[in-house]
Amino acid sequence: MDYVIVGSGIYGSLVAWELAQAGAGVQVLEADQTAAGASGGIGKRGVRANGRDVRELPLMRMAYERWPSLHEELGGETGFVRCGHLQLIERDRDYLEVEARLWLQRTHGIETELLQADQVHAQEPALNPDIQAALFCPLDGVADHTATTLSAAEAARQAGADIRTGFSVAEIQQSSGRATGVITTDGEEFSADRGVILLSNSSVPHLLQASLGLYLPVWSRYPQVIITGAIPGVTLNHLIGHAHRRLAMKNGPDGSIMISGGWLGKAGPNGRGRPVTDQVAGNWQEAVAVLPGLADATIAAVQADRLESQSVDHIPIIDHAPGLDNLYYATGWSGHGWAIAPAVSRLLAEWILSGRKPEALEPFRFSRF
Ligand SMILES: Cc1cc2nc3c(=O)[nH]c(=O)nc-3n(C[C@H](O)[C@H](O)[C@H](O)COP(=O)(O)OP(=O)(O)OC[C@H]3O[C@@H](n4cnc5c(N)ncnc54)[C@H](O)[C@@H]3O)c2cc1C
Numbered sequence: 465m466d467y468v469i470v471g472s473g474i475y476g477s478l479v480a481w482e483l484a485q486a487g488a489g490v491q492v493l494e495a496d497q498t499a500a501g502a503s504g505g506i507g508k509r510g511v512r513a514n515g516r517d518v519r520e521l522p523l524m525r526m527a528y529e530r531w532p533s534l535h536e537e538l539g540g541e542t543g544f545v546r547c548g549h550l551q552l553i554e555r556d557r558d559y560l561e562v563e564a565r566l567w568l569q570r571t572h573g574i575e576t577e578l579l580q581a582d583q584v585h586a587q588e589p590a591l592n593p594d595i596q597a598a599l600f601c602p603l604d605g606v607a608d609h610t611a612t613t614l615s616a617a618e619a620a621r622q623a624g625a626d627i628r629t630g631f632s633v634a635e636i637q638q639s640s641g642r643a644t645g646v647i648t649t650d651g652e653e654f655s656a657d658r659g660v661i662l663l664s665n666s667s668v669p670h671l672l673q674a675s676l677g678l679y680l681p682v683w684s685r686y687p688q689v690i691i692t693g694a695i696p697g698v699t700l701n702h703l704i705g706h707a708h709r710r711l712a713m714k715n716g717p718d719g720s721i722m723i724s725g726g727w728l729g730k731a732g733p734n735g736r737g738r739p740v741t742d743q744v745a746g747n748w749q750e751a752v753a754v755l756p757g758l759a760d761a762t763i764a765a766v767q768a769d770r771l772e773s774q775s776v777d778h779i780p781i782i783d784h785a786p787g788l789d790n791l792y793y794a795t796g797w798s799g800h801g802w803a804i805a806p807a808v809s810r811l812l813a814e815w816i817l818s819g820r821k822p823e824a825l826e827p828f829r830f831s832r833f
Contacts, residue, residue: 465489465490465491465626465654465655465656465657466483466488466489466490466656466657466658466659467483467488467489467490467491467656467658467659467660467661467816468491468492468493468645468646468654468655468656468659468660468661469483469490469491469492469493469660469661469663470492470493470633470646470660470661470662470663470664470667470671471492471493471494471495471501471662471663471664471665471667472492472494472497472498472499472500472613472617472627472629473498473499473500473501473502473503473504473613473663473664473665474503474609474612474613474616474801474802474805474809475503475663475665475794475801475805475808475809475812476492476494476661476663476664477492477498477503477613477616477617477619477620477627478616478620478805478806478809478810479661479663479809479812479813479816480492480616480617480620480625480627481538481616481619481620481623481625481809482809482810482812482813483625483813483816483817484620484623484624484625485623486813486817488658488817489624489657490620490624490625490626491625491626491628491654491656492617492620492625492626492627492628493628493631493632493633493646493648493654494627494628494629494630494631495630495631495632495633495664495667496629496630497629497630498613498614498617498627498629499609499610499613499614499617501664501665501666501770501771502665502666502770502771502772502797502801502802503609503610503612503613503802504609504610504613504770505609505610505689505767505769505770506689506691506722506765506767507689507691507714507716507717507722507724508543508606508607508608508609508714508716508722509606509607509609509802509803510549510604510605510606510703510705510712510714510800510802510803511527511531511544511604511605511606511607511703511802511803512524512549512601512604512703512705512800512803513525513528513549513569513574513601513603513604513803514549514550514551514569514574514576514599514600514601514604514705515551515565515599515705516800516803517778517779518568518572519779519827519828520779520800520804521568521569521572521573521574522572522824523804523807523808523811523824524574524803524804524807525572525573525574526806526807526810526811526824527803527804527805527806527807528603530806530807530810531544531546531605531607531806532544532546534612534806535615537619538612538615538616538618538619539615539618539619539622540611540614540615540616540618540619541608541611541612541615542607542608542611542612542615543606543607543608543611543612544605544606544607544608544612545605545606545607546602546603546604546605547604547605547606547701547702547703547714548600548601548602548603548604548605548702548703549600549601549604549605549702549703549704549705550579550584550587550588550598550599550600550702550703550704550705551598551599551600551705551706551707552584552591552595552597552598552704552705552706552707552709552754553595553596553597553598553599553707554592554594554595554596554706554707554708554709554754555596555707555708556596558707558708559597561707562578562597562599562707563578565599566578566599569599569601574601574603575601575602575603576599576600576601577599577600577602578597578598578599578600579597579598579599579600580597581595581596581597583598584597584598587701587702588700588701588702588704590697590698590699590700590755590756590757591754591755592753592754592755592756595754599707600702604703605703606703606714607802609802631648631650631652632648632649632650633646633647633648633649633664633671634646634647634648634649634674635647635671635674635675636660636662636671636675636676636791637653637655638675638676638788638791641787641788641789642788642789642790643656643659643660643785643788643790643791644656644660645660646660656790658790659790659791659792659816660790660791660792661791661792661793661812661816662791662792662793662794662795663793663794664795665771665772665773665795665797666684666771666772666773666795668680668682668773668793668794668795669682669683669773669795672785672793676785676787676788678785678786680775680781680795680796680830681775681776681777681833682773682774682775682776682781682795682796683773683774684771684772684773684774685728685771685772685773685774685799686728686729686730686731686737686738686768686769686770686771686772687724687726687727687728687729687768687770687772687799688724688727688728688729688739688740688743688744688747688766688767688768689722689723689724689765689766689767689768690722690723690724690744690747690748690751690763690765690766691716691717691720691721691722691723691763691764691765691766692716692720692721692722692723692758692761692762692763692764693720693761693762693763693764694718694719694720695719695720695721695757695758695760695761696719697757698721698755698757698758698761699715699719699721700713700714700715700721700755704754705725706725706750706754709725709750709753709754710725710726710727710746710747710750711723711725711747711750711751711754712724712725712726713751713754713755720764721751721755721758721761723747723748723751724747725747725750726799727743727744727746727747728740728743728768729743729767729768729769730768732769736769737768737769737770737771738768738769739766739767739768740768743768744763744766748763772797772798772799772801773795773796773797773798774796774798774799775795775796775797775798776833777832777833778798779796779798779827779828780794780795780796780797780798780801780808780828781793781794781795781796781828781829781830782794782808782812782825782828782829783828783829783830786830792812792815792816794808794812794828807824808825811824811825812825
């Protein structure tokens, strides 16, 4: 094979698709099954530029262009809906920061408006009347992450990639300054003539440390998601974030609301994460404060089962390994790697195929540390 890709989440699947479409021979090795990690699970994922790190805004501008037609490119569902994102403001002292962010996002070509209270409440009548204003990005939206990842993997297969599930990579093989393949935990070897690409999210730091002794300042977390029961009359028209509360909300399945925002579960006995009582209570309290109709709602599901990689400066590391130019990796998504995936995957594939690193990936190099 030309390339071995480790991991079949959204990144492994999209990069496999891009490379296979360009005529390369691609072997994907997935320890579990496609979408078994952060790119799968309940609910939907936010596709948001609003409030994003400045270094990721150029990627979001590119991703904005791709999301609406990605289902056509892949020939499968993505569930993308351009509903817009509201970052809510409840305190006077947050205005100056929000105005600065308005300027920043517009400067980077991200369509953004500052909505006053009457405009916000006209668009979202169920919100607490204390909400004073909101930063609004109309091009933001939500996507069905599981459906998109399965569509990307199927598109990669159709383009000729070989995706094998149940193959856990333990080691990277190297010779004369080149990555030459990988070895699985069962001792099976897969050779790569042109390159090895580590897109296994939380396991990337472990693989780099075990094979090269390279330490990345990245660790793993289990982000929590709450799905409410159906609440008649309580609905949202936008993806919701908040200027000072740890809160994200969106419409869930069957009249429910999906609540998240960076609250965390902890490792469970089977290698999966599980929810923790105080984190569920904290997230719920924030949600009720903003959407009072939730006070009467039940909790239908709480999950914190999906591992996500967190980097020390909250943006990913996307690079090749020092001394092994054909060993590429991307990790440290820090809870917001979904939205930019169509942009990053294409740029990464361009880099791998051409040998020239796209400028938009420069801020994510390891040497920034
Ligand atoms: C609950 C939750 C909510 C989120 N919300 C948002 C959001 O609203 N917006 C946003 O932009 N982002 C969000 N994110 C982040 C986003 O989902 C992730 O950044 C993104 O899905 C990462 O994709 P990935 O392909 O790198 O990783 P993953 O989907 O985790 O895929 C990695 C794959 O590698 C496999 N693997 C691991 N180790 C090995 C090995 N040794 N050998 C072979 N295979 C291996 C795993 O089984 C897995 O399938 C959220 C994440 C979570 C968990």
